[in-house]
Amino acid sequence: MEQIATSATAETAPMSGVANGEAPKVTARDVCVFYGAKQALFDVNLDVPRNSVTALIGPSGCGKSTFLRCLNRMNDTIPICRVTGKIELDEQDIYDRDLDVVELRARVGMVFQKPNPFPKSIFDNIAYGPRIHGLVRDKTHLEEIVETSLEKAGLWKEVKDRVHEPGTGLSGGQQQRLCIARAIATTPDVILMDEPCSALDPIATAKVEELIHELRQNYTIVIVTHSMQQARRVSQKTAFFHIGYLVxxxxxxxxxxNPQDKRTQDYIMGRFG
Amino acid sequence: MATTQDTLHAAADGRKLNDPAMLKRRYAAEWRFKAYGLGALGIALFFLVVLFYSIISQGWTAFLQTNIKLDVALNEADFQDADGQITEQSIRVADYTKMARDALQSTLGLESPTRPEKRDLRGLLSRGVDVQIRNKIESDRSVIGQTVPVWVLANGEVDALIKGSIDRNTPEERRQLNNKQLAWIDKLIAEGRLEKQFNTGLFTYGASSQPETAGLAVALIGSFFMMLIVALVAVPIGVAAAAYLEEFAPKNTFTDIIEVNINNLAAVPSIVFGLLGLAVFINFMGLPRSASLVGGLVLSLMTLPTVIIATRAAIRAVPPSIREAALGVGASKMQTLFHHVLPLALPGILTGTIIGLVQALGETAPLLMIGLVAFVVDYPTTPLDPATALPVQIYMWASSAERGFVERTMGATIVLLMFLFVMNAAAVYLRRKFERKW
Structure with missing residues (x-):
């Protein structure tokens, strides 16, 4: 709890014009990822600026999702996966032995490719994170958290009369925004999005993109996308990955x-990928 | 052109696209396959019907029992001990068989029966009659001194005759009941004193050498204890083992060996588990023979692989996206397991568990090894008391020749099958109930 409180002040720091406002939120240095003997990422160095959207693009299998999953250590769940190098969140090494991965994931929320709400009510979907992290004082506080999270995710108006109905009963786009609300509920600094719109229709996609725009005010967002138009629309910074290298x-x-590298040029021109 | 494609195909493999002869063969093959399937289903259903018909047609009579209504004169003199006192002891030792015979004798209006006639009279009554009358008095002593009507069990032979499994027209010398007895029976029927009633004894009596006083009570209690023990032992251990293997265990040679061995254990003949139970629980640990505790433990061992395999399958069927979602909001592995994975796997776990229990309920061989084939008359009150189990009771009755035991064998089979049906229905119901949450 205390950790989250301090990180919240750190977040407001650049807004209040403190000198290190330019310091990146996340820095990755020489990150290599191995799946067993196979190397999937090679020496990735990347700075993610705070309160902005960073898009990771590249052809399938280029390692962009793998990199994204390093940022909240979701790769830990794959037994054969090994990560080397250094990733810092607010200058704190997230692969440090003393760092609690559970707390890291509360600070770095994640939204997945396919909407994956829990087969529970909308309310319980949002309430789950705050509950297990002990962020809830009492019932009214929890209701408040649920409401603000849904509001931030632009879903409150649509579901306020049926928060106790199952989250799986919502449409695909609503489910994805529910997942975003669920990620927001644990008061993260960073939200990782792994192709959040690839399972959605254009209208739902537009809504989610709009939401990403708004969220940028308060959160640092890293988004993996296959759609170059989407990367262009939502992000301020773009990183192009190709067969395990950050090109x-x-x-x-x-x-x-004005891409500098030939491969980037070919990819965004649609010559491959 | 339509022909372009045809020519292309013709060029590729020398045949034309959609050759009518080939299409016809394809449809014929499909039709044949369906016919085979229907045929197989038909044969299976036919044998199922034959099985049920034979069991039910032979077994339903076990649920009825012929009883005789006697007006038993309970004279005080018969209950007094040497000092003229009526005590618990004197009630226990009173000659109830004689009272019953005298009652039957006066009912039939026989003044002074000869010795063979006395024997024949007694032959109409079950040997359990004395206990029936004694129970009546022990439950209410005030009846002493009165003449009370009591429904008592008829002898197994009389029962068989009434149920039509003994032919009246067999010559007397080859019949268990002689002509005089037949005449008495007819007289009793005419007076409404002899009739078939629901056989509560089937569920309340223990072991007996007479079919009419043999019941399933001890077996039912024994089976109940065993199911309880299996549910308490095999289910938690099995679910925990499966959850650990699925969610926590590293994938290495050691866990591979464990996995292979669990699958092998599921295929081990049940009698081997019986031998194991005999060696470990009885010889080594010194637990009592014939006890349902040992039976329950052996059945737990046997059920464990089934529970583990079913639970693992159910856990594996939970979509990985749910785990990711839970881990993504910062749930620990254990929270993910208990808050999300296990609740979603619950229907599968329940089904697997109940199937395991059903298997255990119907298992006979390992119980024979650990001495649950005992002649137990008294109700077991704890799992440490000697008991039998339902399938073992069926096995024991099946080896008795009397007509009454044959129908009881089938009757007990019906009872066992009913339990299995009820449990399977419960599995289906629970599955439906918990699946709706998705």
Missing amino acids: EVGDTEQIFE
Whole structure:
């Protein structure tokens, strides 16, 4: 709890104009990932700026999702997976022995490719995270958390009359926003999104993208996407991955208008991938 | 052109697309396959019907029992001991068989029966009659000194005759009941004193050498204790083992060996578990023979692989996205397991568990090894008391020749099958009930 409180102040720090406002939220240095003997990522160095959207693009199997899953240590759940190098969140090594992975995942929320609400009520979906992390004082506080989370995810108006109905009964787009609300409920600093719109129709996609825009005010977002248009629309910074290497990273505009690397150029021109 | 495709195909493998002869063969093959399936189903159903018909047609009579209504004169003199006192002891030792015979004699209006006639009279009554009358008095002593009507059990032979499994027209010398007895029986029927009633004794008596006083009570209690023990031992251990193997265990040679061995254990003949139980629980640990505790433990060992395999399958069927979602919001592995995975796997676990219990309920061989084939008359009150089990009781009755035991064998089979049906129905119901939450 205390940890979360301090990180919350750290988050507001750049807004209040403190000197280190430019310091990146997440830094990755020489990150290599191995699945058994096979190496999936090679020496990735990437800074994720705070309160902005960073898009990870690249063809299938390029390692962008693998990299994303390093940021909240979801790769820990794969027994043969091994990560080397250093990843820091607010200058704290997230692979440090003393760091509690459970707390890390509360600070770094995640939204998955396929909407995966728990087969429980909408209310319980949101309430689950705060409950297990002991963020809830009493019943009214919990109701407050649920309401603000749903509001932030732009879902409150649509579901306020049926928060006790199952979350699985919502439409695909609503389910995905429910998952975003669930991630927000544990008061994270960073939200990771792994192709959050690939299972959604264009209208639902537009809503989620709009939501990402709004969330950027308060959260650092890293999004993996297959759609270059989406990367262009939602992100400020884009990183292009190719067969395990981070080929090029820069401001989104620069990557799409004036890519430096031939491979980036070919990919965004649609020559492969 | 439509022909372009055809020519392309023709060029590729020398045959035309959608050759009518080939299509016809394909449809014929499909039709044949369906016919085989229906045939197999038909044969299976036929044998099922034959099985049920034979069991029910032979067994339903076990639920009825011929009883005789006697007006028993309970004279005080018969209950007094040497000092003229009526005590518990004197009630216990009174000659009830004689009272019953005298009652039957006066009912039939026989003044002074000869010795053979006395024997024949007694032959109409069950040997359990004395206990029936004594129970009546022990429950209410005030009846002493009165003449009370009592429904008592008829002898097994009389029962068989009434149920039609003994032919009246057999020559007298080859019949258990002589002509005089037949005449008495007819007279009793005419007076409404001899009739078939629901056989509560089937569920309340223990072991007996007379079919009419043999019942399933001890077996039912024994089986109940065993199911309880299996549910308390095999289910928690099995679910815990499965959850550990699925969610926590590292994938290495050691866990591979464990996995292979669990699958092997499920295929081990049950009698081997009986031998194991005999060696470990009885010889080594010194637990009592014939006790349902030992039976329950042996059946637990036998059920364990079934529970583990079913639970693992159920856990594996929970979509990984749910685990990711839980881990993603920062749940620990154990929270993920207990809050999300196990509740979702519950229907599968319940079904597997009940199937395991059903298997255990019907198991006979290992129980023979650990001495549950005992002649137990008294109700077991704890799992340490000698007991039998339902299938073992069926096995024991099946080896008795009397007509009454044949129908009881089938009757007990019906009871066992009813339990299995009820448990299976419960499995289906629970599955449906918990699946709706999705």
